[in-house]
Amino acid sequence: MTVTEPPGVAPGNRGNADFVRSAMAPAAKPPSSEVGAIAWLRHNLFTGPLNTLLTIGLVLLGYWTIPPLVDYLFIDAVWTGSDREACIYTAERTKVGACWAFVVDRAAFFTYGFYPLAERWRIDVFFVLLVIGIVWLLHLRAPRKDLAAIYGFVFLPVASFLLLSGTPSLGLPTVPTNLWGGMMVSVVVSAVGIVVSLPLGILLALGRRSNMPAAKLFCVIFIEFVRGVPLITVLFMASVMLPLFVPDYMQPDKLLRALVGIALFASAYMAEVVRAGLQALPKGQYEGAMSLGLGWGQMMRLIILPQALKITIPNIVNTYIGLFKDTTLVVIVGIFDFLKAIEASRIDPTWAAPTVSTTGYIYASIFYFFCCYAMSAYARSVERRLAVADKR
Amino acid sequence: MTNTAPAGLKPAKLTHETAIEMIGVNKWYGEFHVLRDIDLTIARGERVVVCGPSGSGKSTLIRCVNRLEEHQKGRIIVDGVELTNDLKRIDEIRREVGMVFQHFNLFPHLTILENCTLAPIWVKKMPKKDAEEVAMHYLTRVKIPEQALKYPGQLSGGQQQRVAIARSLCMSPKIMLFDEPTSALDPEMVKEVLDTMVALAEEGMTMICVTHEMGFARQVADRVIFMDQGQIVEANTPDEFFRDPRHERTRLFLSQILH
Numbered sequence: 001m002t003v004t005e006p007p008g009v010a011p012g013n014r015g016n017a018d019f020v021r022s023a024m025a026p027a028a029k030p031p032s033s034e035v036g037a038i039a040w041l042r043h044n045l046f047t048g049p050l051n052t053l054l055t056i057g058l059v060l061l062g063y064w065t066i067p068p069l070v071d072y073l074f075i076d077a078v079w080t081g082s083d084r085e086a087c088i089y090t091a092e093r094t095k096v097g098a099c100w101a102f103v104v105d106r107a108a109f110f111t112y113g114f115y116p117l118a119e120r121w122r123i124d125v126f127f128v129l130l131v132i133g134i135v136w137l138l139h140l141r142a143p144r145k146d147l148a149a150i151y152g153f154v155f156l157p158v159a160s161f162l163l164l165s166g167t168p169s170l171g172l173p174t175v176p177t178n179l180w181g182g183m184m185v186s187v188v189v190s191a192v193g194i195v196v197s198l199p200l201g202i203l204l205a206l207g208r209r210s211n212m213p214a215a216k217l218f219c220v221i222f223i224e225f226v227r228g229v230p231l232i233t234v235l236f237m238a239s240v241m242l243p244l245f246v247p248d249y250m251q252p253d254k255l256l257r258a259l260v261g262i263a264l265f266a267s268a269y270m271a272e273v274v275r276a277g278l279q280a281l282p283k284g285q286y287e288g289a290m291s292l293g294l295g296w297g298q299m300m301r302l303i304i305l306p307q308a309l310k311i312t313i314p315n316i317v318n319t320y321i322g323l324f325k326d327t328t329l330v331v332i333v334g335i336f337d338f339l340k341a342i343e344a345s346r347i348d349p350t351w352a353a354p355t356v357s358t359t360g361y362i363y364a365s366i367f368y369f370f371c372c373y374a375m376s377a378y379a380r381s382v383e384r385r386l387a388v389a390d391k392r
Numbered sequence: 393m394t395n396t397a398p399a400g401l402k403p404a405k406l407t408h409e410t411a412i413e414m415i416g417v418n419k420w421y422g423e424f425h426v427l428r429d430i431d432l433t434i435a436r437g438e439r440v441v442v443c444g445p446s447g448s449g450k451s452t453l454i455r456c457v458n459r460l461e462e463h464q465k466g467r468i469i470v471d472g473v474e475l476t477n478d479l480k481r482i483d484e485i486r487r488e489v490g491m492v493f494q495h496f497n498l499f500p501h502l503t504i505l506e507n508c509t510l511a512p513i514w515v516k517k518m519p520k521k522d523a524e525e526v527a528m529h530y531l532t533r534v535k536i537p538e539q540a541l542k543y544p545g546q547l548s549g550g551q552q553q554r555v556a557i558a559r560s561l562c563m564s565p566k567i568m569l570f571d572e573p574t575s576a577l578d579p580e581m582v583k584e585v586l587d588t589m590v591a592l593a594e595e596g597m598t599m600i601c602v603t604h605e606m607g608f609a610r611q612v613a614d615r616v617i618f619m620d621q622g623q624i625v626e627a628n629t630p631d632e633f634f635r636d637p638r639h640e641r642t643r644l645f646l647s648q649i650l651h
């Protein structure tokens with residue numbers, strides 16, 4: 001942004017006009033009306049008619065919504081109980097808030113689905129491995145990022161598969177995927193989407209920018225096709241069409257089909273995000289690398305991708321947020337995800353009580369909000385750090 | 393060695409002493425004819441300065457030497473290897489030919505030292521320790537060994553350009569190409585870069601420099617080439633070139649840049 005100078009400023013005074021103070025004047029003692037809470041209010045909330053109107057509107061809105069919400073979520077809420085009796089209206093209990101007893105009672109089901117009780121520790125181990133991977137990969141100053149990448153993109157997927165689906169040779173009985181459910185399935189679907197879409201998206205982006213016509217055509221068609229249809233369509237195609245391509249005796253698992261659909265869908269979006277990053281790099285970086293004799297693969301791996309991906313991190317995370325929320329759609333191809341687990345419990349007669357449904361949905365929103373907010377906060381912190389690094 | 397290379401377009405000797413040979417080279421950008429019938433032979437150890445108005449094709453000419461640009465007609469032979477579409481040969485030639493750019497093109501995500509060791513380690517398969525030794529040697533020669541662990545963004549323009557020179561030298565190139573290495577620098581930093589280039593020239597490096605630093609041309613060039621509209625208009629020893637330019641266009645150009 002440039003500020004045009006007012007006419008009549010002498011050339012010698014350019015950028016340093018005499019009528020503009022160049023240093024702060026020593027502060028005079030403020031009049032009493034300018035200090036304290038009242039002054040703060042005046043300077044921030046009531047600076048003009050529009051701002052004043054907005055402030056009043058928001059206060060009213062808060063007044064109408066917050067107290068009832070607090071009543072509902074905490075004061076009138078039911079915290080303990082083992083069935084619908086705890087949350088129904090009775091002579092003494094004429095107001096019933098959120099039925100947290102329901103969430104507490106069904107929490108294990110929401111988390112593990114129908115996974116056998118004795119084997120649920122495997123899911124806990126999986127969650128721990130996942131958290132280690134996330135922290136190691138995302139923490140910008142964590143040591144040995146190369147090992148972290150191997151851990152996150154090779155070890156973690158293999159270990160999770162052996163752990164969750166079972167390896168009889170290691171003493172882990174097989175658990176068929178139709179028993180998987182709840183938060184664990186949502187996390188697995190998202191994690192697979194995230195882990196597969198980045199490398200595949202990078203390959204697609206590189207293919208789209210390559211000079212090889214066949215590779216380029218394939219990538220363009222794939223990306224544009226997948227981006228041109230809704231996720232639901234991709235999921236349907238994956239679950240209906242995939243079986244047509246393989247012989248009857250090795251029909252892919254229902255969950256696997258959904259995973260393939262999600263992964264391909266996410267990859268197409270990731271490809272476009274990565275491509276934007278590649279395009280943002282100056283041509284000189286390519287030329288500098290080429291002039292030193294680096295081959296194409298070395299140039300991409302050592303020079304171009306590290307820089308392109310770094311500036312793309314915020315966009316990658318944003319794509320992940322979208323993907324994470326989109327995974328709730330797997331329910332339409334019969335996958336028992338987190339939201340479906342809540343849905344199934346809320347219509348269960350054991351817990352038929354007036355506020356059970358709402359409470360279940362509130363629990364789901366808290367879970368999704370927490371995860372998405374964490375991702376978005378991370379993206380913003382990276383953005384800030386990149387902005388600082390740019391000024392260096 | 394001074395002025396052993398003959399004046400004019402073609403040095404007398406065309407033997408293994410030839411570093412670069414361009415024969416009837418033509419290049420088009422779409423419809424635009426950017427290089428026209430370039431014939432140029434550069435001997436080993438020869439220092440050539442290329443000048444000419446902006447847009448005359450100087451950058452394109454030297455970028456054809458290491459195949460950052462592809463020529464469409466004619467032959468280019470670098471260090472005895474003809475440039476064709478053979479990717480292996482192109483990489484081979486790029487290993488032998490160093491290039492310094494107007495905007496440095498350092499890798500901002502790597503330290504100065506890593507910038508210098510990257511190509512020796514990955515292209516020449518040099519052990520990391522040896523590569524670092526070589527890098528420190530050249531960083532010392534361009535007089536910034538103490539900056540080795542900083543990032544390019546923390547250095548001044550002149551320092552960055554010296555790093556770029558050191559980075560190229562780490563590959564022990566036989567030929568160095570310079571594309572206006574001082575044009576993007578603040579005036580007070582031009583000298584430090586030119587001094588580095590002079591030192592390099594005095595060691596007998598084969599060099600092609602696109603530059604408008606005529607003092608540098610006088611001091612080190614064996615030949616000065618003037619380009620205009622994609623053609624080599626005139627090529628001569630610096631003495632002759634500045635004292636008695638033969639073409640009107642050359643005279644006009646010199647009068648503009650020498651005031």
Ligand SMILES: Nc1ncnc2c1ncn2[C@@H]1O[C@H](COP(=O)(O)OP(=O)(O)O)[C@@H](O)[C@H]1O
Nearest residue numbers: 421424426444445446447448449450451452453
């Ligand atoms: N990639 C390109 N595509 C199209 N035209 C180009 C390209 N690069 C350079 N040119 C044109 O070719 C001419 C010569 O460019 P260049 O070799 O960079 O000139 P110089 O270095 O002498 O200023 C200029 O007119 C420029 O606009």
Ligand SMILES: [Mg+2]
Nearest residue numbers: 450451452572
């Ligand atoms: Mg140029």
